[in-house]
Amino acid sequence: MTDWSDAASWYDIMNPWRPCDDFYLGLVMSAERVLDVGCGTGMLLRKARQAGHRGRLCGLDPDQSMLDQARQRADIEWVSGSAASARWDQEFDLAVMTGHAFQELVTDDEITSSLRAIHAALAEGGRFAFETRHPQARAWGRWNTSDAYRNPDGDPVLVANQVLDVTGDVVRLTETMTGQWWDGPHTGHGTLRFLAPDVLAAHLRDAGFTIEQQFGDWDKGPLTPASAEIITVTRT
Numbered sequence: 001m002t003d004w005s006d007a008a009s010w011y012d013i014m015n016p017w018r019p020c021d022d023f024y025l026g027l028v029m030s031a032e033r034v035l036d037v038g039c040g041t042g043m044l045l046r047k048a049r050q051a052g053h054r055g056r057l058c059g060l061d062p063d064q065s066m067l068d069q070a071r072q073r074a075d076i077e078w079v080s081g082s083a084a085s086a087r088w089d090q091e092f093d094l095a096v097m098t099g100h101a102f103q104e105l106v107t108d109d110e111i112t113s114s115l116r117a118i119h120a121a122l123a124e125g126g127r128f129a130f131e132t133r134h135p136q137a138r139a140w141g142r143w144n145t146s147d148a149y150r151n152p153d154g155d156p157v158l159v160a161n162q163v164l165d166v167t168g169d170v171v172r173l174t175e176t177m178t179g180q181w182w183d184g185p186h187t188g189h190g191t192l193r194f195l196a197p198d199v200l201a202a203h204l205r206d207a208g209f210t211i212e213q214q215f216g217d218w219d220k221g222p223l224t225p226a227s228a229e230i231i232t233v234t235r236t
Helices: 008-015 020-028 043-050 064-070 107-120 197-206
Strands: 031-039 056-061 075-081 092-097 122-133 146-150 155-167 168-180 186-193 210-215 229-235
Touching: 008 064, 008 146, 008 155, 020 043, 020 092, 020 122, 031 043, 031 107, 043 056, 056 064, 064 075, 075 197, 107 122, 107 197, 197 210, 197 229
Parallel strands: 031 056, 031 092, 056 075, 092 122
Antiparallel strands: 122 229, 146 155, 155 168, 168 186, 210 229
């Protein structure tokens, strides 16, 4: 029975399958050994297995509640830990970091240690694909919103997002859920970093990655100053 008081139970309802997931699924299906860094509820890897992927699929996430959702599929490896805690040695052909999870790496030290751990986990010539929001698009300016969602039973939850402050390239925000499962508003806090393309490229280069492709949208349009996304595919 689903525990709807756990925010992780709502994640897939609030974040249904989208074109970005199709983009990553194509990469996953073409690789034998895949590491999903910040896998959340494991939707991408579960979809890959359903689509017939027969190789190694491994999801890594620090959020135990998210992993509890993911572990409903037992034929995939689920590992608790952050990107920087990865200790694999050239075991994967592809690593992905979806859902703008890369932006949760806020400090330079977090970015450096995470990228180096991911690089070490990849075989020679392995690929790392991820996306960040382009800072020029100022996505946070559209985040003070409220939306309603319903679970399969039809029970509603109201989700309100609020930006607290923007300091340099770092944005702090809250997500508040209101519903029958809590005595009052259930608020989570987040911090995201919006790296400019040149700063991102420098971090990747320092960690040993070579940028293979970059796109500005999920239709694989070119990356420009007007792009909403910085979608990056690299090689070791």
